[in-house]
Amino acid sequence: MGKTIVFEVCLGTADPAIKAVSYDLIKKDLEEASGLPVWEIFTDKAAADATEAMTLEEALQKAEQEGYENIRIVPIFLTKGDLFYETKHTVESYQDRFDIKISDAVLADRDSTAFAAGILTQCLHMDPDREYVLAAYGNPDFSGMAYEILQTAFDRNGYDNVFVAQKVSNPGVPECVEFLRRRREGRTDLKPVILMPLIVSGGNAQMDKLIGETDSFASALRDAGFEVEAQNKGLGEYKQFRRIYTIRLSSINRD
Numbered sequence: 001m002g003k004t005i006v007f008e009v010c011l012g013t014a015d016p017a018i019k020a021v022s023y024d025l026i027k028k029d030l031e032e033a034s035g036l037p038v039w040e041i042f043t044d045k046a047a048a049d050a051t052e053a054m055t056l057e058e059a060l061q062k063a064e065q066e067g068y069e070n071i072r073i074v075p076i077f078l079t080k081g082d083l084f085y086e087t088k089h090t091v092e093s094y095q096d097r098f099d100i101k102i103s104d105a106v107l108a109d110r111d112s113t114a115f116a117a118g119i120l121t122q123c124l125h126m127d128p129d130r131e132y133v134l135a136a137y138g139n140p141d142f143s144g145m146a147y148e149i150l151q152t153a154f155d156r157n158g159y160d161n162v163f164v165a166q167k168v169s170n171p172g173v174p175e176c177v178e179f180l181r182r183r184r185e186g187r188t189d190l191k192p193v194i195l196m197p198l199i200v201s202g203g204n205a206q207m208d209k210l211i212g213e214t215d216s217f218a219s220a221l222r223d224a225g226f227e228v229e230a231q232n233k234g235l236g237e238y239k240q241f242r243r244i245y246t247i248r249l250s251s252i253n254r255d
Contacts, residue, residue: 006037010201011204013051013201024040029245030249041055043055043086071091071101075103078136078198080107110152114157117153119241127191131194132162132193133162133196135198135210136164137167138167139168147165173220180224180226193227199235
């Protein structure tokens with residue numbers, strides 16, 4: 001079998017307080033669930049240099065020096081965007097030196113996205129009388145389509161009070177405002193809209209663009225007349241959500 005190491009690959013953060021409540025907790029859960037050592041790998045080199053994390057190239061070289069034969073990679077990314085594929089591309093040149101297995105992104109396909117939708121409802125303890133906006137930073141490529149599939153998963157399970165939106169892609173603020181106005185028409189028992197950022201870890205520019213005081217998704221909804229209760233935490237802070245990663249690691253360990 002040989003020695004096995006787990007790589008937790010994520011964007012990263014240079015803020016130790018944010019790291020402690022997100023990536024470090026994911027690392028701890030992965031170690032406890034698998035009984036294997038876990039290294040934190042940051043794709044942001046500046047963040048890696050500012051913390052005890054490594055870049056992927058550094059980790060691969062260290063694993064070889066320390067005699068590891070098996071590498072299990074758990075990408076923390078929500079979607080199959082550029083960082084996910086860059087991770088896969090980087091490890092390709094090491095396939096002849098290690099037995100490498102990589103788990104999929106959180107919103108990889110319809111089944112995994114439906115599972116994630118169920119986890120998100122648990123994280124928010126959803127109240128049918130409130131509206132929930134799940135906002136991603138987003139982009140127009142395939143990874144953006146993942147959020148459309150997430151919306152479908154909520155719709156199919158009867159959560160007509162949930163709207164999945166993106167800051168820099170569609171559906172965006174205008175579509176979200178239309179959804180909220182249509183749903184609230186004629187009602188008087190209104191409560192603040194819950195805004196959940198679809199970001200694993202906070203403390204970065206993307207989080208600011210979602211819940212910041214100005215030029216953000218939250219501020220745009222407030223400007224449109226809605227009271228907004230923004231969740232100032234990343235998904236990695238929810239223990240329920242972190243289960244997704246331990247399940248993914250278990251899956252590739254069984255293969």
